[in-house]
Amino acid sequence: MNLKTESNKGIVVVFVREERLDANNSEELKSELNHLFETGTKDVIVDLKEVRFIDSSGLGVLVSGFKNASTRQGTIKLSGLQTQVKSMFELTRLHRVFDIYATVDDALENR
């Protein structure tokens, strides 16, 4: 899976550089998020700007990250959701769970 991780003002931004986030590749994002939280990162932004398609496995990995962050008093925010991805969050009501921003910059400004 093509992931790029950057640190910005103490917040780690994970760019998911894939067209699909599904059962075939989402475990790699889960490992990356687990690694970040286990090594002391508190606040993470996952940027999905390049993701055109997400399935229940991809959503599940983000829920896992949310729970992981919550238990460590950290945060996980999402940015750059395309229309189809956004509609999957709405269908599963997860748009009420996550803080979702249009861009990484918007997410960084709302610390």
Place this chain on the structure above:
Amino acid sequence: MKKKIALEITIPNQTRYLGLIGKIGENMAREFDVTVCDREILASQLNIVLTESIVNAIKHANATDPNKEVHVRINVNDREISIRVYDTGSGFDLSSIPSPCFDPGSLNEKGRGIYIIRSMMDSVEYRRTNGGNVLEMKKMLGNG
């Protein structure tokens, strides 16, 4: 002119082919006159439904056994699309799968796949067939 397409696909019991099958579903949706919903929405729904149902067959019914196969049969006409996903596993009870919990305080990582399929298709059935099981999903496309 009436259109009718029947497609049969067999893939190894591996998730790496999900993107390929999803794209086939999207492209099929764009070939048909759809009156019940937006064609692009239908295209994305078929991508999702095929992905979810194949993952279900791979992971749950076929228990991630790499030696097994998943068979997919897609039939489309002017009235409806029917997708059948066959597995050769011991199967599961569709009626026993609950809707996911929407309470942010008790979120579960798993359990959204069948809910997503049910939300996007008009009918969903899972039954035993010769040598395995089939998940059959149908959606109306128009009045034909």
